[in-house]
Amino acid sequence: MKEHVGALCTLALLAGSLPNLFAQGSQPSQPIDPTAQAPATPAPATPPTFPTSKAEAQPDRGDVRVYMGTIVKDGDAYVLTAGNEKYLLDSPKKAKNYKGKNVQITGTLEKDKKLIHVEKIKVSPSI
Secondary structure, three states: OHHHHHHHHHHHHHHHHHHHHHHHHHHHOOOOOOOOOOOOHHHHHHHHHHOOOOEEEOOOOOEEEEEEEEEEEEEEEEEEEEOOEEEOOOOOOHHHHHOOOOOEEEEEOOOOOEEEEEEEEEEOOOO
């Protein structure tokens, strides 16, 4: 009988200590340093993209929209290129300062002439 009581006590102690044994395996072997920095993550490799012929409507100004693309010189004129599309700009004085840059142009579009009447040009924010 004493052997059974001893075996039962041993099993009770073992059963009580099992959760502690498993918990120790999941703890780090070194204490956590709150001042340690996380490893640097690389920046996403996705290049910036610009909408091809989409433009954002300006709600308070009718047909005035924002057009995004790159300004390039085409002969004597400046054009906004967006994807495979080209739009002639009616303001070469404003456009020449932004040649080769990604921009946002606020203006109105004459669809039949593919001509943008420029109100404002600003450099497009980097993505």
